[in-house]
Amino acid sequence: MTSPITTEDNSAALQYLQAARKSHSQADLAKHLKFGERQVRRWEKGEQPIPAHVVEELQRLLDFGIDSKPTSDFTFIDLFAGIGGIRLAFEAIGGECVFTSEWDSYAQKTYATNFPSSHAINGDITQIDAEDIPDHDVLLGGFPCQPFSIAGVSKKNALGRAHGFADETQGTLFFDVARIIAKKRPKAFMLENVKNLQSHDKGRTFDVIHRTLRDDLGYNVFFKVIDGAHFVPQHRERIIIVGFRDEVDFDWDKVKLPGKGNVTLGEILHKPKLEAAAKVDGSNYFDYENKKLLSKYTLTDNLWTYLQNYKKKHQAAGNGFGFGMVNEGSVTRTLSARYYKDGSEILVDQGDDKNPRRLTPRECARLMGFPDTFKIPVSDTRAYKQFGNSVVVPVMEAVAKAMRPHICSATLETKPKK
Known part of the structure; x- marks a missing residue:
C-alpha cells in the first residue's frame, strides 16, 4: 500500500477535491478531469498527490460548474x-x-x-x-x-x-x-x-x-x-x-x-522572406541580420571528404550506399532518426564552391508537415531524432x-x- 501524502500543498488540493465531490460523483469527476475513477479514489485517500493542473481545473469547476467547458466532437x-x-x-x-x-x-x-x-x-x-x-x-x-x-x-x-x-x-x-x-x-x-x-x-x-x-x-x-x-x-x-x-x-x-511531387524541397528551405514571417526559433538556425543560414549546418571538410570516399568505396563494390544530394527541386529520401549523425541521407547542395549542408531542425519539422508555430525546445541532436521518428x-x-x-x-x- 502506498503511504498517504501529507504535505501542506496536497492538503490544500484535497480541499478543492472534497468541495467538488459534494456536488459531483467520482465517475463525473473522473470523466471531467480525464482520469480513471481509480485515480480519483487514490487522490481522495491521499495515496498520491494531486497534480497542479488538476487543482486548477477543480478551481475552475467550483467557479463555473462541470458543464462549462466547451465540448469536443x-x-x-x-x-x-x-x-x-x-x-x-x-x-x-x-x-x-x-x-x-x-x-x-x-x-x-x-x-x-x-x-x-x-x-x-x-x-x-x-x-x-x-x-x-x-x-x-x-x-x-x-x-x-x-x-x-x-x-x-x-x-x-x-x-x-x-x-x-x-x-x-x-x-x-x-x-x-x-x-x-x-x-x-x-x-x-x-x-x-x-x-x-x-x-x-x-x-x-x-x-x-x-x-x-x-x-x-x-x-x-x-x-x-x-x-x-x-x-x-x-x-x-x-x-x-x-x-x-x-x-x-x-x-x-x-x-x-x-x-x-507537387511540393518540392525549395518550399520548405530557409529563405530570408520566409524566416521573417516565421521567426519562431530566434537565431537558433538563421542569422536574421545577415540573412543567411548559420554556418554550423554546412559539413566540415573532414566529414564531406569522408562521405565522398565512403560512397566511392561502396560504388566500387557494387553497392548503393552513400549520401543523398538534393536541391530545391528535389523530393528527398526518408528522414531517419539517425540524421543527427552526419545528415548523409539528405544533403542540400550549396554549389561547387561550398560543401553541402544538413537540413536544420526547423526544415526537418517542415519536411514532416509540422506548422512553423510548432516549438522546438530541445537540442539539434534531439530534434533530429524526434522528427525522424515522427x-x-x-x-x-x-x-x-x-x-x-x-x-x-x-x-x-x-x-x-x-
Missing part, C-alpha cells in the same frame, strides 16, 4: 505519442486528447511545450493499467514494432481469461494497444508503422496484428501504405491501420491524396478526415466547428 488517446504529430491531425478535425503516453523524457518536453494546457503525460504504457485510462472514442498510436514472441508467455490471463492475442503478442508493445482496446472498446483506432511491417518475418508479424484486431477484438480493419510525398517533399512510406468497432463503409478512396502530419490529417464521419454522430457532424 470526439475524444481520443495518444499512445507512443512522440512529439504529438498524430495529435495535431486529430485535433484539427475536432477531437480532444484525454490521455497521453510517451516514455522518452526529451519527447515529453517537446510535447508538453506544444500542448501546455493539456493533461499530464504518462510514461511507459506497459506500466499503466487499462482501467486507469479514460474512456475515449478513438485510440491513436504509432507503436514500435519489436519481434513477436510466440513462446514463453507470462501473462496469458492479462485480460481475465486466456485470449488469443495475449498468447501471440505478449512481450511486444502491440500487446498494450490490444489490451487497451479490449478493455475500453473505443469506436475506432488508427495505428501507424513502417511499411515493412507487412513483410516482417515473412508476413507473420502483420498476420498476428491483423488477426488480433479483426478476429480477437472484433473490429473492422482497413490498412494501406501511404507515401508522405503526396503532401511534403519527402518519400516516406508508412502503413496506416484503421479499425472501427461497428460496420462502416470506410473507403481509402475517400482519403484525399494530392499528386506526388509522422507526416498532413497524411495523418487526411486519414483523420476520412475517419471522422464514422466517429462522430450525425448530430455532431452538422455541429458548427469551434
Whole structure:
C-alpha cells in the first residue's frame, strides 16, 4: 500500500477535491478531469498527490460548474505519442486528447511545450493499467514494432481469461494497444508503422496484428501504405491501420491524396522572406541580420571528404550506399532518426564552391508537415531524432478526415466547428 501524502500543498488540493465531490460523483469527476475513477479514489485517500493542473481545473469547476467547458466532437488517446504529430491531425478535425503516453523524457518536453494546457503525460504504457485510462472514442498510436514472441508467455490471463492475442503478442508493445482496446472498446483506432511491417518475418508479424484486431477484438480493419510525398517533399512510406468497432463503409478512396511531387524541397528551405514571417526559433538556425543560414549546418571538410570516399568505396563494390544530394527541386529520401549523425541521407547542395549542408531542425519539422508555430525546445541532436521518428502530419490529417464521419454522430457532424 502506498503511504498517504501529507504535505501542506496536497492538503490544500484535497480541499478543492472534497468541495467538488459534494456536488459531483467520482465517475463525473473522473470523466471531467480525464482520469480513471481509480485515480480519483487514490487522490481522495491521499495515496498520491494531486497534480497542479488538476487543482486548477477543480478551481475552475467550483467557479463555473462541470458543464462549462466547451465540448469536443470526439475524444481520443495518444499512445507512443512522440512529439504529438498524430495529435495535431486529430485535433484539427475536432477531437480532444484525454490521455497521453510517451516514455522518452526529451519527447515529453517537446510535447508538453506544444500542448501546455493539456493533461499530464504518462510514461511507459506497459506500466499503466487499462482501467486507469479514460474512456475515449478513438485510440491513436504509432507503436514500435519489436519481434513477436510466440513462446514463453507470462501473462496469458492479462485480460481475465486466456485470449488469443495475449498468447501471440505478449512481450511486444502491440500487446498494450490490444489490451487497451479490449478493455475500453473505443469506436475506432488508427495505428501507424513502417511499411515493412507487412513483410516482417515473412508476413507473420502483420498476420498476428491483423488477426488480433479483426478476429480477437472484433473490429473492422482497413490498412494501406501511404507515401508522405503526396503532401511534403519527402518519400516516406508508412502503413496506416484503421479499425472501427461497428460496420462502416470506410473507403481509402475517400482519403484525399494530392499528386506526388507537387511540393518540392525549395518550399520548405530557409529563405530570408520566409524566416521573417516565421521567426519562431530566434537565431537558433538563421542569422536574421545577415540573412543567411548559420554556418554550423554546412559539413566540415573532414566529414564531406569522408562521405565522398565512403560512397566511392561502396560504388566500387557494387553497392548503393552513400549520401543523398538534393536541391530545391528535389523530393528527398526518408528522414531517419539517425540524421543527427552526419545528415548523409539528405544533403542540400550549396554549389561547387561550398560543401553541402544538413537540413536544420526547423526544415526537418517542415519536411514532416509540422506548422512553423510548432516549438522546438530541445537540442539539434534531439530534434533530429524526434522528427525522424515522427509522422507526416498532413497524411495523418487526411486519414483523420476520412475517419471522422464514422466517429462522430450525425448530430455532431452538422455541429458548427469551434
